[in-house]
Amino acid sequence: MRTELLTRKKIAHTAMAMAMVGGVLLWTGPSRAMDAADAPETVEIDSLAKLYTGVHFDHAMHTEIASCGQCHHHTTGDKVTDPNCVRCHAKSGEADTVACRDCHSRERFSKEDLSRLDNPQLYHIDKPGLKGAYHLNCVECHQKMGGPTGCQDCHGMTAAGEQMFHTGGHAPAATPTGGHSGH
Amino acid sequence: MKSTVSRRNFIKGGLAGTVAATVLKENTSQAASFEGYPEGMGVLVDLTRCVGCRSCEAACNQEQKLPQPAKPFNDFSVFDEIEHGQKRRTDETRYTVVNRYDVPGQDHPLFRKIQCNHCQEPACLTSCFVNAYTKTPEGAVIYNAKVCVGCRTCMIACPFYIPTFKYSSAFNPRIMKCVFCYDTRLKDGKPPACVEACPQEALTFGKRSELIKIGQQRIRETSGKYEDHIYGEHEVGGTAWMYLSSVPFDKVGFDTHVPKEPILNLVKDFLGIVPMVLTIWPALFAGFHLLATRKDWLKGKTEDDHEEE
Ligand code: SF4
Ligand code: SF4
Ligand code: SF4
Numbered sequence: 001m002r003t004e005l006l007t008r009k010k011i012a013h014t015a016m017a018m019a020m021v022g023g024v025l026l027w028t029g030p031s032r033a034m035d036a037a038d039a040p041e042t043v044e045i046d047s048l049a050k051l052y053t054g055v056h057f058d059h060a061m062h063t064e065i066a067s068c069g070q071c072h073h074h075t076t077g078d079k080v081t082d083p084n085c086v087r088c089h090a091k092s093g094e095a096d097t098v099a100c101r102d103c104h105s106r107e108r109f110s111k112e113d114l115s116r117l118d119n120p121q122l123y124h125i126d127k128p129g130l131k132g133a134y135h136l137n138c139v140e141c142h143q144k145m146g147g148p149t150g151c152q153d154c155h156g157m158t159a160a161g162e163q164m165f166h167t168g169g170h171a172p173a174a175t176p177t178g179g180h181s182g183h
Numbered sequence: 184m185k186s187t188v189s190r191r192n193f194i195k196g197g198l199a200g201t202v203a204a205t206v207l208k209e210n211t212s213q214a215a216s217f218e219g220y221p222e223g224m225g226v227l228v229d230l231t232r233c234v235g236c237r238s239c240e241a242a243c244n245q246e247q248k249l250p251q252p253a254k255p256f257n258d259f260s261v262f263d264e265i266e267h268g269q270k271r272r273t274d275e276t277r278y279t280v281v282n283r284y285d286v287p288g289q290d291h292p293l294f295r296k297i298q299c300n301h302c303q304e305p306a307c308l309t310s311c312f313v314n315a316y317t318k319t320p321e322g323a324v325i326y327n328a329k330v331c332v333g334c335r336t337c338m339i340a341c342p343f344y345i346p347t348f349k350y351s352s353a354f355n356p357r358i359m360k361c362v363f364c365y366d367t368r369l370k371d372g373k374p375p376a377c378v379e380a381c382p383q384e385a386l387t388f389g390k391r392s393e394l395i396k397i398g399q400q401r402i403r404e405t406s407g408k409y410e411d412h413i414y415g416e417h418e419v420g421g422t423a424w425m426y427l428s429s430v431p432f433d434k435v436g437f438d439t440h441v442p443k444e445p446i447l448n449l450v451k452d453f454l455g456i457v458p459m460v461l462t463i464w465p466a467l468f469a470g471f472h473l474l475a476t477r478k479d480w481l482k483g484k485t486e487d488d489h490e491e492e
Contacts, residue, residue, distance in 0.1 A: 084404045131384070136383060151382075
Protein backbone atom coordinates (compact mmCIF):
# COMPACT_ATOMS: atom_id res chain seq x y z
CA MET A 1 0.00 0.00 0.00
CA ARG A 2 2.74 2.38 1.02
CA THR A 3 4.90 1.49 -1.97
CA GLU A 4 2.07 2.20 -4.31
CA LEU A 5 1.67 5.64 -2.77
CA LEU A 6 5.36 6.27 -3.03
CA THR A 7 5.72 5.77 -6.73
CA ARG A 8 2.62 7.60 -7.86
CA LYS A 9 3.00 10.39 -10.47
CA LYS A 10 6.06 11.97 -9.03
CA ILE A 11 8.36 12.66 -11.89
CA ALA A 12 6.12 15.17 -13.60
CA HIS A 13 5.73 17.02 -10.35
CA THR A 14 9.42 17.50 -9.94
CA ALA A 15 9.59 19.32 -13.25
CA MET A 16 6.65 21.46 -12.26
CA ALA A 17 8.16 22.19 -8.88
CA MET A 18 11.34 23.34 -10.58
CA ALA A 19 9.35 25.84 -12.61
CA MET A 20 7.78 27.20 -9.48
CA VAL A 21 10.75 28.90 -7.87
CA GLY A 22 9.31 32.29 -8.76
CA GLY A 23 6.59 31.67 -6.22
CA VAL A 24 3.61 31.49 -8.60
CA LEU A 25 0.93 29.23 -7.20
CA LEU A 26 -1.01 27.09 -9.61
CA TRP A 27 -4.55 26.67 -8.43
CA THR A 28 -5.90 23.43 -9.79
CA GLY A 29 -9.49 23.96 -8.76
CA PRO A 30 -11.46 22.73 -5.78
CA SER A 31 -12.39 19.38 -7.26
CA ARG A 32 -8.80 18.19 -7.56
CA ALA A 33 -6.32 17.21 -4.96
CA MET A 34 -3.55 19.64 -4.23
CA ASP A 35 -0.40 18.95 -6.21
CA ALA A 36 3.13 18.61 -4.97
CA ALA A 37 3.77 21.40 -7.42
CA ASP A 38 1.73 23.72 -5.23
CA ALA A 39 4.15 23.11 -2.42
CA PRO A 40 7.23 25.00 -1.30
CA GLU A 41 10.71 23.84 -2.33
CA THR A 42 12.13 23.85 1.16
CA VAL A 43 10.72 24.41 4.62
CA GLU A 44 12.64 25.62 7.64
CA ILE A 45 11.24 23.59 10.51
CA ASP A 46 12.52 25.63 13.40
CA SER A 47 9.60 26.94 15.42
CA LEU A 48 10.43 24.55 18.24
CA ALA A 49 14.23 24.76 18.07
CA LYS A 50 15.72 24.87 21.54
CA LEU A 51 18.05 21.97 22.25
CA TYR A 52 18.61 21.38 18.55
CA THR A 53 18.79 23.76 15.63
CA GLY A 54 15.94 23.81 13.13
CA VAL A 55 15.67 21.37 10.26
CA HIS A 56 16.29 22.53 6.71
CA PHE A 57 13.65 20.33 5.11
CA ASP A 58 13.96 19.62 1.41
CA HIS A 59 10.27 19.49 0.64
CA ALA A 60 10.68 19.11 -3.12
CA MET A 61 12.88 16.07 -2.71
CA HIS A 62 10.38 14.47 -0.34
CA THR A 63 7.49 15.00 -2.75
CA GLU A 64 9.37 12.75 -5.14
CA ILE A 65 9.51 9.84 -2.77
CA ALA A 66 6.30 10.18 -0.80
CA SER A 67 2.70 11.11 -1.50
CA CYS A 68 1.28 14.30 0.01
CA GLY A 69 -1.03 12.29 2.23
CA GLN A 70 1.78 10.41 3.86
CA CYS A 71 2.60 13.55 5.82
CA HIS A 72 -0.42 15.79 5.30
CA HIS A 73 -3.07 13.09 5.84
CA HIS A 74 -6.39 14.10 4.23
CA THR A 75 -5.68 17.85 4.14
CA THR A 76 -4.24 18.03 0.62
CA GLY A 77 -7.21 16.15 -0.77
CA ASP A 78 -5.27 12.91 -1.21
CA LYS A 79 -7.50 9.89 -0.90
CA VAL A 80 -7.14 8.41 2.56
CA THR A 81 -6.76 4.66 2.92
CA ASP A 82 -6.40 4.09 6.66
CA PRO A 83 -9.72 2.50 7.66
CA ASN A 84 -9.88 4.72 10.76
CA CYS A 85 -9.54 7.89 8.65
CA VAL A 86 -11.86 6.69 5.92
CA ARG A 87 -14.76 6.61 8.37
CA CYS A 88 -14.93 10.41 8.28
CA HIS A 89 -12.47 11.67 5.69
CA ALA A 90 -13.31 9.54 2.66
CA LYS A 91 -14.72 12.61 0.92
CA SER A 92 -13.47 15.52 2.96
CA GLY A 93 -11.38 17.03 0.14
CA GLU A 94 -8.81 19.74 0.47
CA ALA A 95 -8.65 21.41 3.88
CA ASP A 96 -8.29 25.13 4.60
CA THR A 97 -4.80 24.58 5.83
CA VAL A 98 -2.11 22.01 5.21
CA ALA A 99 0.40 23.37 7.74
CA CYS A 100 1.37 20.88 10.46
CA ARG A 101 1.23 23.57 13.16
CA ASP A 102 -2.39 24.41 12.45
CA CYS A 103 -3.55 21.04 13.78
CA HIS A 104 -0.68 19.80 15.94
CA SER A 105 -0.16 21.85 19.09
CA ARG A 106 3.16 23.51 19.85
CA GLU A 107 2.04 23.68 23.47
CA ARG A 108 1.42 19.96 23.79
CA PHE A 109 0.17 18.91 27.25
CA SER A 110 -0.47 22.50 28.30
CA LYS A 111 -3.69 22.96 30.27
CA GLU A 112 -5.32 24.35 27.14
CA ASP A 113 -4.20 21.41 25.01
CA LEU A 114 -5.38 18.87 27.58
CA SER A 115 -8.74 20.58 28.00
CA ARG A 116 -9.66 19.57 24.44
CA LEU A 117 -10.32 16.15 25.92
CA ASP A 118 -13.14 17.54 28.05
CA ASN A 119 -15.28 17.28 24.93
CA PRO A 120 -16.80 13.80 25.07
CA GLN A 121 -17.55 13.91 21.31
CA LEU A 122 -13.90 14.36 20.38
CA TYR A 123 -12.56 11.55 18.22
CA HIS A 124 -8.98 12.83 17.96
CA ILE A 125 -8.15 12.29 21.63
CA ASP A 126 -4.68 11.04 20.71
CA LYS A 127 -3.42 13.71 18.32
CA PRO A 128 0.31 14.23 18.84
CA GLY A 129 1.76 17.68 19.42
CA LEU A 130 3.86 19.39 16.76
CA LYS A 131 7.18 17.93 17.91
CA GLY A 132 5.69 14.46 18.25
CA ALA A 133 3.97 14.70 14.86
CA TYR A 134 7.23 15.59 13.10
CA HIS A 135 9.33 12.91 14.75
CA LEU A 136 6.76 10.13 14.68
CA ASN A 137 6.18 10.65 10.98
CA CYS A 138 9.76 11.35 9.90
CA VAL A 139 11.54 8.78 12.03
CA GLU A 140 9.15 5.94 11.27
CA CYS A 141 9.48 6.47 7.52
CA HIS A 142 13.24 6.99 7.71
CA GLN A 143 13.53 3.69 9.56
CA LYS A 144 11.52 1.89 6.88
CA MET A 145 13.15 3.59 3.91
CA GLY A 146 16.68 3.60 5.30
CA GLY A 147 16.82 7.38 5.73
CA PRO A 148 18.92 9.03 8.42
CA THR A 149 17.65 8.40 11.96
CA GLY A 150 20.31 9.85 14.27
CA CYS A 151 19.29 13.04 16.11
CA GLN A 152 22.14 15.04 14.64
CA ASP A 153 21.65 13.65 11.15
CA CYS A 154 18.82 16.15 10.78
CA HIS A 155 19.60 18.93 13.24
CA GLY A 156 22.69 20.07 15.09
CA MET A 157 22.73 20.44 18.83
CA THR A 158 22.61 23.91 20.33
CA ALA A 159 24.66 25.10 23.32
CA ALA A 160 21.58 24.55 25.50
CA GLY A 161 21.36 21.02 24.16
CA GLU A 162 25.02 20.31 24.90
CA GLN A 163 24.48 21.51 28.42
CA MET A 164 21.44 19.32 28.97
CA PHE A 165 23.02 16.25 27.40
CA HIS A 166 26.34 16.81 29.19
CA THR A 167 28.14 16.54 25.89
CA GLY A 168 30.55 18.62 23.81
CA GLY A 169 32.02 21.28 26.07
CA HIS A 170 29.89 19.95 28.93
CA ALA A 171 31.03 16.32 28.66
CA PRO A 172 32.08 14.57 31.87
CA ALA A 173 35.81 14.16 32.47
CA ALA A 174 37.25 11.20 30.56
CA THR A 175 38.18 9.16 33.63
CA PRO A 176 35.04 7.36 34.74
CA THR A 177 34.53 8.08 38.41
CA GLY A 178 31.24 6.22 38.65
CA GLY A 179 27.85 7.85 38.91
CA HIS A 180 27.48 7.58 42.65
CA SER A 181 29.23 10.62 43.97
CA GLY A 182 27.21 13.46 45.40
CA HIS A 183 27.41 16.91 43.92
CA MET B 184 -9.92 0.49 61.65
CA LYS B 185 -11.67 -0.67 58.51
CA SER B 186 -9.46 -1.89 55.74
CA THR B 187 -9.68 -0.75 52.15
CA VAL B 188 -10.76 -4.21 51.14
CA SER B 189 -13.90 -4.21 53.20
CA ARG B 190 -14.83 -0.72 52.07
CA ARG B 191 -14.37 -1.74 48.46
CA ASN B 192 -16.57 -4.76 48.86
CA PHE B 193 -19.23 -2.62 50.49
CA ILE B 194 -19.27 -0.28 47.56
CA LYS B 195 -19.10 -3.07 45.02
CA GLY B 196 -22.05 -4.64 46.77
CA GLY B 197 -24.05 -1.60 45.72
CA LEU B 198 -25.09 -0.34 49.13
CA ALA B 199 -27.28 2.74 49.28
CA GLY B 200 -25.45 6.03 48.76
CA THR B 201 -25.80 7.14 52.32
CA VAL B 202 -24.23 4.04 53.72
CA ALA B 203 -21.41 4.19 51.22
CA ALA B 204 -20.87 7.82 52.08
CA THR B 205 -20.67 7.07 55.78
CA VAL B 206 -18.18 4.31 55.23
CA LEU B 207 -16.16 6.51 52.92
CA LYS B 208 -16.14 9.37 55.34
CA GLU B 209 -15.08 7.20 58.18
CA ASN B 210 -12.24 5.89 56.12
CA THR B 211 -10.99 9.13 54.70
CA SER B 212 -10.05 10.31 58.12
CA GLN B 213 -7.98 7.23 58.78
CA ALA B 214 -6.71 6.09 55.47
CA ALA B 215 -7.00 9.02 53.10
CA SER B 216 -3.43 8.65 52.01
CA PHE B 217 -4.04 5.06 50.95
CA GLU B 218 -6.65 5.99 48.36
CA GLY B 219 -5.91 6.52 44.73
CA TYR B 220 -7.16 9.72 43.15
CA PRO B 221 -9.24 8.81 40.11
CA GLU B 222 -8.81 12.31 38.67
CA GLY B 223 -5.05 12.23 39.03
CA MET B 224 -2.64 12.68 36.16
CA GLY B 225 -0.44 10.02 34.64
CA VAL B 226 1.80 9.16 31.72
CA LEU B 227 1.25 6.53 29.06
CA VAL B 228 4.61 5.16 27.88
CA ASP B 229 4.47 3.64 24.39
CA LEU B 230 7.40 1.31 23.82
CA THR B 231 6.67 1.15 20.11
CA ARG B 232 7.46 4.86 19.84
CA CYS B 233 10.57 5.08 21.99
CA VAL B 234 13.80 5.28 19.98
CA GLY B 235 16.17 5.22 22.95
CA CYS B 236 17.45 8.75 22.45
CA ARG B 237 17.80 9.32 26.23
CA SER B 238 16.47 12.88 26.00
CA CYS B 239 14.17 12.02 28.91
CA GLU B 240 17.13 11.00 31.05
CA ALA B 241 18.97 14.21 30.22
CA ALA B 242 15.93 16.36 30.95
CA CYS B 243 15.33 14.62 34.29
CA ASN B 244 18.94 15.13 35.30
CA GLN B 245 18.66 18.83 34.57
CA GLU B 246 15.23 19.35 36.10
CA GLN B 247 16.01 17.48 39.30
CA LYS B 248 19.52 18.94 39.58
CA LEU B 249 21.08 15.50 39.74
CA PRO B 250 24.85 15.00 39.62
CA GLN B 251 26.93 14.99 36.45
CA PRO B 252 26.49 11.61 34.72
CA ALA B 253 29.45 9.31 34.12
CA LYS B 254 28.83 9.47 30.37
CA PRO B 255 27.06 12.05 28.19
CA PHE B 256 23.36 11.43 27.66
CA ASN B 257 23.92 10.96 23.95
CA ASP B 258 26.36 8.11 24.62
CA PHE B 259 24.47 4.95 23.72
CA SER B 260 27.08 2.51 25.02
CA VAL B 261 25.18 2.66 28.33
CA PHE B 262 22.66 0.25 26.82
CA ASP B 263 25.32 -2.46 27.02
CA GLU B 264 26.11 -1.82 30.68
CA ILE B 265 25.30 -4.69 33.00
CA GLU B 266 25.52 -4.11 36.74
CA HIS B 267 25.19 -7.09 39.05
CA GLY B 268 23.79 -9.13 36.16
CA GLN B 269 21.08 -6.57 35.46
CA LYS B 270 20.42 -3.77 33.07
CA ARG B 271 20.76 -0.25 34.39
CA ARG B 272 18.50 0.69 37.27
CA THR B 273 17.32 3.95 38.74
CA ASP B 274 19.36 5.18 41.70
CA GLU B 275 20.11 8.31 43.69
CA THR B 276 21.91 9.86 40.70
CA ARG B 277 19.26 9.06 38.09
CA TYR B 278 15.53 8.96 38.67
CA THR B 279 14.88 7.49 35.26
CA VAL B 280 16.79 5.22 32.89
CA VAL B 281 16.07 3.83 29.44
CA ASN B 282 17.16 0.27 28.64
CA ARG B 283 17.42 -1.53 25.33
CA TYR B 284 15.88 -4.95 24.71
CA ASP B 285 16.80 -7.02 21.69
CA VAL B 286 13.70 -9.16 21.39
CA PRO B 287 13.99 -12.16 19.06
CA GLY B 288 11.73 -11.84 16.04
CA GLN B 289 11.74 -8.01 16.16
CA ASP B 290 13.63 -6.27 13.37
CA HIS B 291 14.65 -3.44 15.66
CA PRO B 292 15.42 -3.20 19.39
CA LEU B 293 12.82 -1.98 21.86
CA PHE B 294 13.49 0.56 24.58
CA ARG B 295 11.87 0.81 27.96
CA LYS B 296 11.98 3.84 30.24
CA ILE B 297 11.79 3.20 33.98
CA GLN B 298 11.01 5.58 36.82
CA CYS B 299 8.60 5.55 39.75
CA ASN B 300 5.20 4.42 38.51
CA HIS B 301 3.32 6.61 40.98
CA CYS B 302 1.02 3.83 42.12
CA GLN B 303 -2.59 4.64 42.90
CA GLU B 304 -2.18 2.92 46.26
CA PRO B 305 1.58 2.94 46.74
CA ALA B 306 3.30 0.24 48.74
CA CYS B 307 6.13 2.62 49.61
CA LEU B 308 3.60 4.89 51.26
CA THR B 309 1.67 2.22 53.11
CA SER B 310 4.82 0.54 54.35
CA CYS B 311 6.38 3.70 55.71
CA PHE B 312 5.67 4.00 59.41
CA VAL B 313 6.86 7.58 59.73
CA ASN B 314 4.53 8.68 56.93
CA ALA B 315 7.27 10.14 54.78
CA TYR B 316 5.27 9.56 51.58
CA THR B 317 2.23 11.35 50.17
CA LYS B 318 0.11 10.58 47.13
CA THR B 319 -1.01 13.99 45.88
CA PRO B 320 -4.39 14.57 44.21
CA GLU B 321 -2.45 15.36 41.00
CA GLY B 322 -1.18 11.78 41.04
CA ALA B 323 2.42 12.14 42.23
CA VAL B 324 3.93 10.04 45.00
CA ILE B 325 6.23 12.44 46.79
CA TYR B 326 8.16 12.23 50.05
CA ASN B 327 9.33 14.32 52.90
CA ALA B 328 13.03 13.63 53.25
CA LYS B 329 13.09 15.40 56.62
CA VAL B 330 11.06 12.74 58.40
CA CYS B 331 12.69 9.77 56.66
CA VAL B 332 14.72 7.71 59.10
CA GLY B 333 16.46 5.73 56.38
CA CYS B 334 15.00 2.37 57.39
CA ARG B 335 14.64 1.25 53.75
CA THR B 336 11.28 -0.46 54.29
CA CYS B 337 9.87 1.35 51.24
CA MET B 338 12.74 0.08 49.16
CA ILE B 339 11.73 -3.46 49.98
CA ALA B 340 7.99 -2.81 49.73
CA CYS B 341 8.08 -1.18 46.29
CA PRO B 342 7.18 -3.82 43.68
CA PHE B 343 9.28 -1.97 41.09
CA TYR B 344 12.50 -1.47 43.11
CA ILE B 345 12.34 2.29 42.80
CA PRO B 346 13.23 4.15 46.03
CA THR B 347 16.94 4.50 46.69
CA PHE B 348 18.86 6.42 49.30
CA LYS B 349 21.39 9.12 49.39
CA TYR B 350 23.61 9.43 52.40
CA SER B 351 24.96 12.90 51.92
CA SER B 352 25.63 13.37 55.58
CA ALA B 353 25.78 10.84 58.38
CA PHE B 354 22.60 12.10 60.04
CA ASN B 355 20.57 12.82 56.96
CA PRO B 356 19.47 9.75 55.02
CA ARG B 357 17.34 10.81 52.10
CA ILE B 358 14.95 8.91 49.86
CA MET B 359 15.67 9.58 46.23
CA LYS B 360 13.25 8.77 43.44
CA CYS B 361 11.24 10.27 40.61
CA VAL B 362 8.70 12.72 42.01
CA PHE B 363 6.72 13.23 38.78
CA CYS B 364 8.33 16.71 38.76
CA TYR B 365 5.73 17.61 41.37
CA ASP B 366 7.31 20.72 42.89
CA THR B 367 8.54 22.25 39.68
CA ARG B 368 5.80 21.29 37.25
CA LEU B 369 2.98 18.91 38.07
CA LYS B 370 1.44 21.00 40.83
CA ASP B 371 1.08 23.85 38.32
CA GLY B 372 -0.52 21.54 35.79
CA LYS B 373 2.59 21.28 33.62
CA PRO B 374 3.92 18.07 32.08
CA PRO B 375 7.09 16.58 33.61
CA ALA B 376 10.47 17.46 32.12
CA CYS B 377 11.02 14.02 30.62
CA VAL B 378 7.66 14.13 28.84
CA GLU B 379 8.35 17.57 27.44
CA ALA B 380 11.78 16.49 26.17
CA CYS B 381 10.65 13.34 24.38
CA PRO B 382 10.81 13.93 20.62
CA GLN B 383 8.71 10.88 19.81
CA GLU B 384 5.83 11.58 22.15
CA ALA B 385 6.52 8.11 23.51
CA LEU B 386 5.37 9.66 26.79
CA THR B 387 1.77 10.90 26.75
CA PHE B 388 0.78 13.03 29.72
CA GLY B 389 -2.82 13.41 30.78
CA LYS B 390 -5.55 12.42 33.18
CA ARG B 391 -5.03 8.79 34.07
CA SER B 392 -8.62 7.93 33.16
CA GLU B 393 -8.17 9.52 29.73
CA LEU B 394 -4.83 7.82 29.16
CA ILE B 395 -6.59 4.49 29.54
CA LYS B 396 -9.03 5.52 26.80
CA ILE B 397 -6.15 6.67 24.60
CA GLY B 398 -4.31 3.41 25.18
CA GLN B 399 -7.43 1.41 24.33
CA GLN B 400 -7.91 3.45 21.17
CA ARG B 401 -4.32 2.82 20.06
CA ILE B 402 -4.71 -0.90 20.66
CA ARG B 403 -8.09 -1.04 18.91
CA GLU B 404 -7.26 1.09 15.87
CA THR B 405 -3.89 -0.37 14.96
CA SER B 406 -4.80 -4.01 15.13
CA GLY B 407 -1.88 -6.34 15.62
CA LYS B 408 0.57 -3.60 16.53
CA TYR B 409 0.13 -3.80 20.30
CA GLU B 410 -0.27 -6.41 22.97
CA ASP B 411 -3.89 -6.15 24.10
CA HIS B 412 -2.92 -4.93 27.54
CA ILE B 413 -2.10 -1.66 29.27
CA TYR B 414 0.48 -2.46 31.90
CA GLY B 415 -0.38 -0.52 35.01
CA GLU B 416 -4.10 -0.25 34.42
CA HIS B 417 -4.64 -2.92 37.04
CA GLU B 418 -1.17 -4.00 38.19
CA VAL B 419 -0.68 -3.42 41.91
CA GLY B 420 -4.09 -1.77 42.00
CA GLY B 421 -3.23 0.62 39.18
CA THR B 422 -0.33 2.95 38.52
CA ALA B 423 -0.27 6.51 37.20
CA TRP B 424 2.47 5.64 34.72
CA MET B 425 1.26 2.94 32.33
CA TYR B 426 2.74 1.15 29.35
CA LEU B 427 1.92 -0.10 25.86
CA SER B 428 4.10 -2.67 24.14
CA SER B 429 4.27 -4.53 20.84
CA VAL B 430 5.71 -7.62 22.52
CA PRO B 431 4.67 -9.53 25.67
CA PHE B 432 5.62 -7.38 28.66
CA ASP B 433 7.89 -9.98 30.25
CA LYS B 434 10.08 -9.82 27.10
CA VAL B 435 10.92 -6.20 27.85
CA GLY B 436 11.73 -6.46 31.53
CA PHE B 437 8.30 -6.00 33.11
CA ASP B 438 7.35 -8.08 36.11
CA THR B 439 4.15 -9.71 34.92
CA HIS B 440 3.67 -11.54 38.19
CA VAL B 441 2.89 -8.52 40.33
CA PRO B 442 -0.53 -8.81 41.98
CA LYS B 443 -3.55 -7.10 40.45
CA GLU B 444 -4.59 -5.60 43.76
CA PRO B 445 -2.77 -2.96 45.78
CA ILE B 446 0.16 -4.20 47.79
CA LEU B 447 -1.66 -2.65 50.75
CA ASN B 448 -4.22 -5.43 50.67
CA LEU B 449 -1.44 -7.95 50.91
CA VAL B 450 0.35 -6.22 53.73
CA LYS B 451 -2.65 -5.20 55.78
CA ASP B 452 -1.71 -7.69 58.43
CA PHE B 453 1.62 -5.98 58.57
CA LEU B 454 -0.15 -2.66 58.90
CA GLY B 455 -1.91 -4.02 61.94
CA ILE B 456 1.32 -3.55 63.81
CA VAL B 457 1.33 0.18 63.12
CA PRO B 458 -0.30 1.16 66.42
CA MET B 459 2.25 -0.91 68.26
CA VAL B 460 5.00 0.73 66.30
CA LEU B 461 3.69 4.08 67.41
CA THR B 462 3.79 3.12 71.07
CA ILE B 463 7.34 1.97 70.92
CA TRP B 464 8.15 4.79 68.53
CA PRO B 465 10.94 6.56 70.35
CA ALA B 466 12.93 3.40 70.84
CA LEU B 467 12.40 2.29 67.28
CA PHE B 468 13.26 5.67 65.90
CA ALA B 469 16.50 5.74 67.77
CA GLY B 470 17.28 2.18 66.71
CA PHE B 471 16.63 2.77 63.01
CA HIS B 472 18.48 5.99 63.02
CA LEU B 473 21.45 4.38 64.62
CA LEU B 474 21.34 1.58 62.09
CA ALA B 475 21.07 3.96 59.20
CA THR B 476 23.86 6.19 60.29
CA ARG B 477 26.07 3.27 61.11
CA LYS B 478 25.49 1.85 57.63
CA ASP B 479 26.29 5.20 56.19
CA TRP B 480 29.44 5.47 58.21
CA LEU B 481 30.45 2.04 57.03
CA LYS B 482 29.58 2.90 53.44
CA GLY B 483 31.62 6.05 53.60
CA LYS B 484 34.47 4.02 54.93
CA THR B 485 34.29 1.47 52.13
CA GLU B 486 34.14 4.21 49.54
CA ASP B 487 37.22 5.81 50.98
CA ASP B 488 38.99 2.49 50.94
CA HIS B 489 38.06 1.29 47.49
CA GLU B 490 36.90 4.23 45.38
CA GLU B 491 33.96 1.99 44.70
CA GLU B 492 31.62 2.46 41.71
S1 SF4 C 1 6.56 2.52 42.04
FE1 SF4 C 1 7.39 2.05 44.09
S2 SF4 C 1 8.17 4.02 44.80
FE2 SF4 C 1 6.78 4.48 43.09
S3 SF4 C 1 4.76 4.82 44.05
FE3 SF4 C 1 4.84 2.65 43.48
S4 SF4 C 1 5.57 1.63 45.35
FE4 SF4 C 1 6.06 3.79 45.58
S1 SF4 D 1 8.70 12.81 36.03
FE1 SF4 D 1 10.33 14.28 36.53
S2 SF4 D 1 11.46 13.26 38.20
FE2 SF4 D 1 10.23 11.66 37.20
S3 SF4 D 1 11.56 10.77 35.62
FE3 SF4 D 1 10.39 12.41 34.60
S4 SF4 D 1 11.72 14.21 34.77
FE4 SF4 D 1 12.48 12.72 36.27
S1 SF4 E 1 12.98 10.79 25.22
FE1 SF4 E 1 11.28 9.55 24.47
S2 SF4 E 1 12.06 8.47 22.67
FE2 SF4 E 1 13.83 9.28 23.78
S3 SF4 E 1 14.46 7.59 25.13
FE3 SF4 E 1 13.07 8.87 26.35
S4 SF4 E 1 11.05 7.96 26.05
FE4 SF4 E 1 12.37 7.13 24.44
